[in-house]
Amino acid sequence: MPRTLGLIGSGNIGTALARLAVAAGVDVVLSNSRGPETLAGLVAELGDRARAATPAEAARAGDLVVATVPLHAYDKLPVDALAGKTVLDTLNYYPQRDGRIAELDTNDLTSSALLQRLLPASRVVKVFNNIGAHQLFTLARPAGAPDRSALPVAGDGPDAKKATAGLLDVLGWDTVDTGTLTDSWRSEPETPVYVKPYAGESPAGLSPADWFRWALETPGVTVPAARVRELVDAAVRGPAGGVVPAGFDSPEKA
Template sequence: MNWRPDTMTQTLGLIGSGMIGGALARLAVAAGLNVVLSNSRGPETLAELVAELGEHARAATAAEAAQAGDLVVATVPLKAYDRLPATVLAGKTVIDTMNYYPDRDGHLADLDAGTLTSSALVQRHLAGSHVVKAFNNIDFHRLFTLARPAGASDRAALPIAGDDEAAKARVARLLDALGYDAVDIGALAESWRSEPGTPVYVEPYFPARRPEGTSQEEAFRWFLDTPGVPVPADRVKELADTAVRA
């Protein structure tokens, strides 16, 4: 890939290095960025991924990744949002990839009542940071495989949301470096437009629905073998605009 990165972003810190975090780390290294990875189990558990990524990657604690990153990605289960190191992240732009899944996260009253979006909840915890919602509406496999250089005819777009215009601009530049156009869908109060169950969430990037009656193994093989569909910026905007909040 070797696309020119945002010159303001030389190091991407990752708090969480699972499926989405791993895909973002691979895209970032391919774009010429340094990455500092962390997870809840300790830096030593990331040795294999760091070895795969090469000299531009290292493992650290969450606080160290937060400190090192020019931009920091929070990509942990939402139930762990209040463990993000708020003091270290003060003043930084934090990319929130997290979605609310009550079956996994437990029930959070503000989200169940619709008084806050999940990203607004994260922003409340990270009061000194600039939270931008991004990378939450696409699965990890297509996030990696659909990346394309700027100007490519089959380039896909992803929605972003945030309250700080400068922070959103920085995240949009990162998306561009990683291989995506960015579509601004508004403030964090509007970030529900890309959450699970909305028209722009996951399905538009697939050519078809998963076949019914398949085993778990067959379903996973279909998931890996099915090529992604590039969704252009105007279509992402249209889908986000048509979302209706439950």
């Protein structure tokens, strides 16, 4: 179990992960773009296991480090401070939010492979990208619970994936190994395992924007490892990038 989780990005996903980690007895070092002082309220709420720092300090402090910023900010990550680290990549490509990135549009690279190219001295693992922040928290269960859910994990290094699976276990999740960073498109936006299975059946007739609002609050449904495997295997590669409903700035606020 990691002693300290570094978080670069402390928004929806960073906050949910920090809550799970602190509850599991893991120290967290949070960071964002505006400075540690802007995280004082969250740190106070999380208690003694949490502190705020700069992104480089969070990177250096973490036994594992989560990169959970909008993809358009990926090249602002502290490359040197992340050298030698396992970097858990939650990033998703939403062109309407992130701008067009040619190598993603052509499917020459997955977004995780793009991140790995930026961080040649780090080990990138794709994880936590295919679930809404609310369900990431509400569906967490202790090891052995009959209603425990699983998340896909993709990466090029077995040791990094093993460490990631260990973190997931502590946070309340089983792991399904879905291959390499090249394979990680199988959990990107618009694939079968992306967000919706964890949210569950929605009321009929919701517009996309209403669906996202509903998904912000619904507790979600169990998605066991065998179902995650089926969904990942059923993926067919289409154009990269998700679609943001009109009026929505952050599609996964689900």
